[in-house]
Amino acid sequence: MHIGRRFKELRKQRNVTLSEAVGNECSVAALSKFENELSEISSETFIHLVNRLHIDWREFQSDKKPAPFLPRYQQAVDQESPYQLLSLQYELVATHKGNPENNIAYCIVQLTLMRDYPATTTPNHLVKKQAVDYLIRVDHWNQEGFIMATLLVGLVPLSVVDLLIQHVLYQIESADTPQSKLDLANTFIADAALRESREGNIENAKKILLLSRQNTLPDLLVATHLKYVDCLIRQQAGDPHASGQLTQLRHFMNMINAGKIAKRWEKAAPGDPTF
Amino acid sequence: MGKENQPMIGFFYRRERLANDLSLSQATSQITTAATLSRFERGQTQIAASTFFKLMAVLPNTLESLQQSYFTLYDDTFQQKMAYAASLEDKTEQNHYLLTLLAHQQAKFSQTGLIYYQLNAFNLIVRFNIPGILTATEIAGPVLKYLKGIDHFGLYELDLLTTMVQVLPDESVTVLVQRSLLDMPRIYQDRLRDRYLWRIINNALDAVIEHQDFVIADRLMAFASRLHIPNDDIEAQVCQYFHQLQIDYHYGDHTTAQKRAAELFAGLELIGVPFYAHFFETRWHKLLVREGSEQ
Numbered sequence: 001m002h003i004g005r006r007f008k009e010l011r012k013q014r015n016v017t018l019s020e021a022v023g024n025e026c027s028v029a030a031l032s033k034f035e036n037e038l039s040e041i042s043s044e045t046f047i048h049l050v051n052r053l054h055i056d057w058r059e060f061q062s063d064k065k066p067a068p069f070l071p072r073y074q075q076a077v078d079q080e081s082p083y084q085l086l087s088l089q090y091e092l093v094a095t096h097k098g099n100p101e102n103n104i105a106y107c108i109v110q111l112t113l114m115r116d117y118p119a120t121t122t123p124n125h126l127v128k129k130q131a132v133d134y135l136i137r138v139d140h141w142n143q144e145g146f147i148m149a150t151l152l153v154g155l156v157p158l159s160v161v162d163l164l165i166q167h168v169l170y171q172i173e174s175a176d177t178p179q180s181k182l183d184l185a186n187t188f189i190a191d192a193a194l195r196e197s198r199e200g201n202i203e204n205a206k207k208i209l210l211l212s213r214q215n216t217l218p219d220l221l222v223a224t225h226l227k228y229v230d231c232l233i234r235q236q237a238g239d240p241h242a243s244g245q246l247t248q249l250r251h252f253m254n255m256i257n258a259g260k261i262a263k264r265w266e267k268a269a270p271g272d273p274t275f
Numbered sequence: 276m277g278k279e280n281q282p283m284i285g286f287f288y289r290r291e292r293l294a295n296d297l298s299l300s301q302a303t304s305q306i307t308t309a310a311t312l313s314r315f316e317r318g319q320t321q322i323a324a325s326t327f328f329k330l331m332a333v334l335p336n337t338l339e340s341l342q343q344s345y346f347t348l349y350d351d352t353f354q355q356k357m358a359y360a361a362s363l364e365d366k367t368e369q370n371h372y373l374l375t376l377l378a379h380q381q382a383k384f385s386q387t388g389l390i391y392y393q394l395n396a397f398n399l400i401v402r403f404n405i406p407g408i409l410t411a412t413e414i415a416g417p418v419l420k421y422l423k424g425i426d427h428f429g430l431y432e433l434d435l436l437t438t439m440v441q442v443l444p445d446e447s448v449t450v451l452v453q454r455s456l457l458d459m460p461r462i463y464q465d466r467l468r469d470r471y472l473w474r475i476i477n478n479a480l481d482a483v484i485e486h487q488d489f490v491i492a493d494r495l496m497a498f499a500s501r502l503h504i505p506n507d508d509i510e511a512q513v514c515q516y517f518h519q520l521q522i523d524y525h526y527g528d529h530t531t532a533q534k535r536a537a538e539l540f541a542g543l544e545l546i547g548v549p550f551y552a553h554f555f556e557t558r559w560h561k562l563l564v565r566e567g568s569e570q
Contacts, residue, residue: 002325003325003328003545004324005297013424013425013426013439014332014390014421014425015390015420015421015424016389016390017388018387018388020387020390021389023387023389034324040323040324040325041323041324042321042323042324043284043315043320043321043322043327044283044285044321044325045321045324046283046324046327047284047324047327047345052389052512054389054391054429054431055429055431056338056340056342056429056430057331057338057339057341057398058338058339058343058429059427059429060328060331061328061338062328062332063333063334068335068336068337069335069336070336070337071337071464071465071466074393074466074505074507077506078469078505080508090419091511091527102296103296103432104295104296104335105335108302109488129333132295138294139290139293139295140291140292140293140294142295142336142340142344143336143340144294144295144336150289178347178355179358180343180347181347191300192442214360215362216359216361217358217360217361217550218360218548219417219510220509220510220546220548220551221507221508221510222510222511223546223547223548223551224546225544226524227545227547235353248541248542248545249542249545249546251538251542252310252538252539252541252542252545255516255535255538255542256509256512256513256515256516256539257510257541258509259510261506261507261509271277
């Protein structure tokens with residue numbers, strides 16, 4: 001469907017007139033012509049109009065776009081299904097014949113299998129190398145970038161984890177970093193701190209945990225994750241209160257039907273010196 | 276930054292293309308030339324809106340995540356201002372900030388007639404419980420009229436509903452919750468959308484329990500019990516657990532519900548974000564007062 005005609009439908013459903021819709025973005029005549037397929041408007045103007053009317057970009061999506069990777073990956077992780085991950089991996093290999101390691105989605109699936117289901121896959125060191133290269137090379141990480149960095153924490157030597165920490169801090173260096181991005185970074189930081197403590201570097205682990213920060217209200221899951229790791233590290237350091245708090249947190253997670261997540265947090269950073 | 280401090284769409288596209296490790300020629304994929312895309316990304320030329328959406332289809336991300344990512348380039352969206360207001364701990368400072376924001380939205384509505392400014396003002400009044408400006412009925416009318424015309428609720432409408440379920444009549448809330456749940460996306464389920472749906476369900480439960488409408492609360496819980504909560508949405512898990520405790524208490528299971536509520540609050544307090552513990556403890560206290568167990 002022509003996106004102008006679709007915009008007209010959505011505008012009318014919202015009872016917004018042409019002149020209310022345009023504001024200072026373009027003339028009423030220009031929008032009217034666009035809506036009636038008589039002319040085009042620039043992408044810049046169109047996005048401003050769509051945002052002005054709070055319409056989802058998805059409304060203008062071509063039906064030909066294949067199902068995106070992330071929802072399918074998240075479903076496989078949610079269902080703790082190595083079979084779904086393997087099937088996703090198989091599809092990605094078929095799509096990216098020759099060098100699937102250059103594909104971010106393939107790397108994420110492979111790293112997840114290596115970290116969470118090592119018996120189902122052969123360790124692929126090229127994937128780890130490509131993932132690290134990508135994270136160092138790319139200036140702006142999207143959600144997939146943060147997922148990949150977090151998966152790597154349990155799979156690469158500590159020196160590489162330290163390097164990734166610097167890149168995570170670069171991603172969130174702006175004082176205005178949105179909380180959703182801080183939540184992604186804080187998840188990485190929790191796993192990196194736990195990995196450090198598992199390697200016996202308690203003081204480093206505590207320092208890494210202090211790198212987490214909030215701008216507004218943090219996601220409850222991420223806040224709980226940070227506290228959980230804090231307790232694990234303090235328990236390892238011999239803090240007499242930590243064990244009791246950890247028991248209380250485990251009870252809290254079981255109570256709200258999220259006990260499996262707490263178990264996953266503990267397993268997230270086993271460490272693998274092979275790289 | 277583009278017009279009125281909006282981020283340049285070409286700059287945004289470049290950022291997302293590189294984040295997906297795609298070269299210019301991989302991204303253009305016969306849609307346009309690599310040279311045109313390069314100029315577009317640098318703000319040296321414009322491309323048609325339809326071409327832009329074809330380029331977006333090349334990126335493997337969901338359009339929801341791309342749209343959210345675009346908004347992170349702004350430094351002053353209304354949503355960001357709301358989140359900032361919520362994070363202010365000094366109540367005097369928060370009130371001053373909210374009233375300024377409210378006055379701005381009302382002035383923009385008077386100037387432009389665009390309904391979103393009015394809806395934003397309603398959102399502020401209800402979310403932050405700003406007294407003495409409009410009644411629930413005065414807010415509910417225009418909100419219901421706005422939502423009635425829309426075939427498919429987008430993220431904006433879902434966000435609006437998360438707040439407005441607190442002031443809409445209970446029967447309308449049930450209908451709108453059902454409508455939101457049945458309005459399934461065509462191609463894939465998105466996490467952000469799921470999160471809004473769970474907030475709507477839980478805020479609706481919060482409202483009907485406060486109105487002591489336990490028949491509707493039971494009905495909403497019956498819907499909820501048949502839906503999967505994504506593993507990473509523990510806010511929804513906590514809310515569901517908490518609402519069940521409130522319902523159990525209402526039906527007379529005082530001792531167990533009270534004990535479990537105390538354990539829940541202890542867990543939330545331990546996490547160290549005061550907002551969450553305060554939010555649930557306040558609601559529990561109100562329940563006890565309504566049930567006649569406390570003054």
